[in-house]
Amino acid sequence: MTHSSTGRASTGPAGTGPAGTGRAEPAARGVRPATGVSFAAKLAYESVWHSFGRGADTLRGVSLTAEPGEVLCLLGPSGSGKTTLLRIAAGIEAQTRGRVLLNDREIAGPSVFLPPEKRSIGLVFQDFALFPHYTILDNVRFGLTALSAAESKREAMAALARVGLEHHAGSYPHILSGGEQQRVALARALAPRPAVLLLDEPFSGLDSRLKDSVRAETLSILRQSRATAIVVTHDAEEAMRMGDRIALLRDGRLVQLGRAEDLFQKPANLFVASFFSxxxxxxxxxxxxxxxxxxxxxxxxxxxxxxxxxxxxxxxxxxxxxxxxxxxxxxxxxxxxxxxxxxxxxxxxxxxxxxxxxxxxxxxxxxxxxxxxxxxxxxxxxxxxxxxx
The missing domain is CATH 2.40.50.140 (Nucleic acid-binding proteins)
Known part of the structure; x- marks a missing residue:
């Protein structure tokens, strides 16, 4: 599922969704009102290691920082450790060694492990994972259970308006296209106004003809929300299109970090060069x-x-x-x-x-x-x- 974790978020559904679904008046045609702006945070990994039991290390001493308000793309082949890094930041997975810090405050380390709902970090999974028996509005309201019904409805409708889907508030996920479902998942992650938003290959399930437009819309929404974003992808062109910086991983190690033009024009080795050309x-x-x-x-x-x-x-x-x-x-x-x-x-x-x-x-x-x-x-x-x- 899409996990949105802030001080206002819940950890999972219990029976039915939030009460009430109603509709708000749609925004003027062609105009998408902005959702509440997040306070962008700095997310830092300090020498993070990870392994599953006695198996091989999935991460090997990764040190990496996502700066406030930037879009950082984690790029690499399957098995390079990209998704594991996201899961560690979200609190779904614990690192073997090292620390994770949010605005220089340790949220995961040798003596500290904040639960996901206390981290102000949102996560959009690869398959969107919308609840089929919830309306679109209730899907977006899912992480806002600490708010009153009226407040959660208002926040959710604002998030849906931001992605252009307020007219589908009372609909169910099965009637939406893949691109629309992706936008609902993004709205649900943004509704609690996380300081950091993590997206795990968010466009991999889309038709190739839709990818460019949905990707551009998503980037626009991220810019306007001002949240720090980390996007996982295995597609070098996608990373170049979206990322302010790109972190290229291989076998659990950070190979090179920089702007797209740096990695393309001055690759550190043949592996980096071959990933971009x-x-x-x-x-x-x-x-x-x-x-x-x-x-x-x-x-x-x-x-x-x-x-x-x-x-x-x-x-x-x-x-x-x-x-x-x-x-x-x-x-x-x-x-x-x-x-x-x-x-x-x-x-x-x-x-x-x-x-x-x-x-x-x-x-x-x-x-x-x-x-x-x-x-x-x-x-x-x-x-x-x-x-x-």
């Missing part, structure tokens, strides 16, 4: 500040002569043309992708086909022998390590 990867040896690859020589500043390196070339860095000049290649396959084409190319010295993503129409329909040039700003050179893939 499709790459052609070549092993090479640095000599005189240069490396030689099947696509030509490239600069490798900072590497000692004889150093083993990995050269990564983004697919979009390669341009193909039919005029003689550059690296000679032969087209193996060609896929039309709308505004671009995906090529597989045979290149002398390359053990596997070189891949490229080129502008549609750059090559004539029957082109087979082509020449390649590479945009050097999209070539990355890393120290070669066994775990860098």
């Amino acid at each position: 499709e790459l052609n990867v070549f092993d090479a040896t640095a000599r005189d500040g240069m490396v030689e690859t099947p696509l030509g020589p490239f600069e490798a500043p900072g590497f000692a002569a004889g150093a083993d390196v990995t050269v990564a070339v983004r697919l979009t860095a390669i341009e193909a043309h039919e005029k003689d000049g550059g690296t000679e290649a032969r087209v193996i396959s060609r896929r039309f992708l709308g505004d671009s084409e995906a090529l597989e190319l045979a290149v002398s010295g390359a053990e596997v086909p070189v891949r490229a993503r080129i502008r549609c129409g750059a090559l004539s329909p029957g082109a087979r022998a082509v020449w390649l040039s590479v945009r050097k700003s999209d070539v990355l050179v890393f120290e070669r390590r066994a775990d860098s893939a």
Whole structure:
């Protein structure tokens, strides 16, 4: 379920939902009134470890801070520890070691463990988990049991108006689309005005055509609510679209933290680079500040002569043309992708086909022998390590 925890929240349903469902007058067409503004808080993890019993560690010394009012995206593959971090912050899971602090006040640590309802932290789960036998209004009122019926109804209607669904207050979840259910879950989490809002892959269940619009709406709502937000995703583009900063995790460790442009332009290693771009990867040896690859020589500043390196070339860095000049290649396959084409190319010295993503129409329909040039700003050179893939 969607868990909203503040001093006013309850921990679970007991029988039926809040009394009364009525409707409020809808807002003027096209205008969404703002819900009450949260007091944004700083949430910090200090050297947090976690494991399930005697199994492998799911988190390994993660130190990370979400600043007041920012949207921080936790990015990484399955099993990297993203959701575990959210559950620890919400109080659903306890860390093995380390501390969690809210505005520099310890809420989970060796001697302190605040229950979820005392943390002023809201959590939106991946599946929305709306109660099917509650109306939309009662779903949103669920965490407001410390308020009077009139006050909880007013707060819930304001939250629904903020997400544009006040006209569905008396409806039941089954009549709503996936995108509408997501917005109800968000309204329910925001209604108690949490200082921090946690969202666990909130768009993963949506049709791909809906994702862009619902994601943009959600980001707008987060900005206006001013709550600090931590969003879990495995989609790098989604993280770049939403996050003020991105924390990339791998095997329970924080690999790199920064703005989207930092992680894209200055990745810490090959793993980071490959998470944000499709790459052609070549092993090479640095000599005189240069490396030689099947696509030509490239600069490798900072590497000692004889150093083993990995050269990564983004697919979009390669341009193909039919005029003689550059690296000679032969087209193996060609896929039309709308505004671009995906090529597989045979290149002398390359053990596997070189891949490229080129502008549609750059090559004539029957082109087979082509020449390649590479945009050097999209070539990355890393120290070669066994775990860098």
